[in-house]
Amino acid sequence: MSQLKTTVPDEIVMNKIYKIRDQKVMLDRDLAVLYGVETKVLKQAVRRNRLRFPEDFMFEMSSEEFNDWRSQNVTSKNDKQGLRYKPFCFTEQGLTMLSCVLNSERAIHVNIQIIRIYTRIREMLIAHKDVFIRVEQVEKQLMNQDQKIEQLFNHLRQFIEKEHIPREEIGYKRKGK
Template sequence: MSDLIINENLLASKIYYIRKQKVMLDRDLATLYGVETKVLKQSVKRHAKRFPVDFMFEMSSDEFKNWRSQFVTSNSDLMGLRYAPYCFTEQGVAMLSSILNSETAIEINIQIIRLFTKLRQLLNDETDLKIDVEQIKRKLEYHDKNIELVFKYLDELIEKRNVNQPRKTIGYKSDEL
């Protein structure tokens, strides 16, 4: 294999969040694999059984309009944007390597799968961090309540002390009194 390496930031910028899933679009994958979008779509259609809806779906017309409005494109820059793109989940991207059997597709797929795995790990780490922060908040809240209680008791003691009650003298007694 040639050592074809794509920048992780470039790959990450090609991952979108659609229908509460991280997906990559057919046109971006086609570019990365060095094939035309049309060729990629045809290959997917020929092997449709390999791509259930949790592997790949086509954007709805509303999703497509919304997605296109986020990217200002001229008519000359439509580059396959006349039709709603296919959206590939992590499993769909992995499945693409079985139908696009070029060296480039295999190498790019490996990098993409590693990036998805890395993103999943980051999400897990972030979730663990959120749990830790929540536990710390709960402890601090508990400590705050205890500190409030201590200050309340101190205030009560100070009030009792300030009440002018004759105090019993302590110390040595002399006969001169």
């Protein structure tokens, strides 16, 4: 098989990976651009092969997710590629299955590149797992310290407020004074 002349930079692919429903996914419109097909062609191919795409391979965004995603990620009114309809979100397994459905040489090469990127991301997360755990521990400690500091300031505030209230003198009282 000949090598694809136009490769897509890894950074572009990585910027098209979103986290939706706590899963790393790529959207139909982005994949269509990478594969060199129209979004509706990609969606038609998926619909014709629906049995290949169970919920853990591909899902359609809910209306709420779609509105949130649009407000966070789309800035141009001219950028309408597939934005009138809720996009399909493909997990790593769904991307692999897409290579069976879209059988062009470009789609195969881009799919291989995407799967390699997903693998590198997973390897990086595994390699730095201990760092992530330590960061999480430090965050918890800081939250505890924040609570303790807040409590300390509350006590100081109460002490200062009580200082302004005149207090009755205590001690021995002499007659005549």
